[in-house]
Amino acid sequence: MESVGEVEATAERLATEAGLDEDQTFHIAMAVREATVNAVLHGNDYDPARQIDVIFENTGEDFIFTITDEGRGFDPDHLPDPSAPENLLRGTGRGIFLIRSLMDEVHFRQLHPGTELTLIKHLAPAAGKT
């Protein structure tokens, strides 16, 4: 799980350096953390022989993280809604919900094997300028 902390810290640093405010930085770092935890635990089944790749890109308009695992993949469109009354007291199942809530765009791509998850935060014009 050390890699999760490293990726989270890197996301936070990159967001801060890009001039994003505290809330946006928190949202990005948390979404990237949740995506990386999912990749390590649920994607790669905590198998140290499998890798995760994390790619960061700042286009000036978008802040983009792409996280790829080597697992079996899953169907993101058929996950239970953890905010539904019948699911509120479940102890798990909030990771993807949080990622979708905290980022502006989230895209899944099944790689057979593996899942590629792309997280996008749109930058305000001032934040994208260097």
Place this chain on the structure above:
Amino acid sequence: MALTIASREIDGVTVLDLSGRITLGEGSVQLRDAIRDLISKGQKNILLNLGEVNYIDSSGLGELVSAYTTSKNLGATLKLLRLTKKVHDLLQLTKLYTVFDIFDDEASAIASFK
């Protein structure tokens, strides 16, 4: 920063002062063990002070829910005190705000157990 937990008693209520992060691998297990230890000792009124919890992830949110349901199932009551803005926002986002009794003021929280 890892999670630290300090315990104190006020008028029959056990207050757990939590400080740090409640995340997978950094606090979730500590919190679970602390709650189970209290309940096994017969404590029925538990107040989690989250005023110094600056970060919580989906695993930590799940642990709060588990603490709530475990307490309820075993005849104890668990309430929350002093949410930081980040934790407050996450509880609202996930609608867990509707599950917990949440207080800003400790005296009011203690009184609510009577």
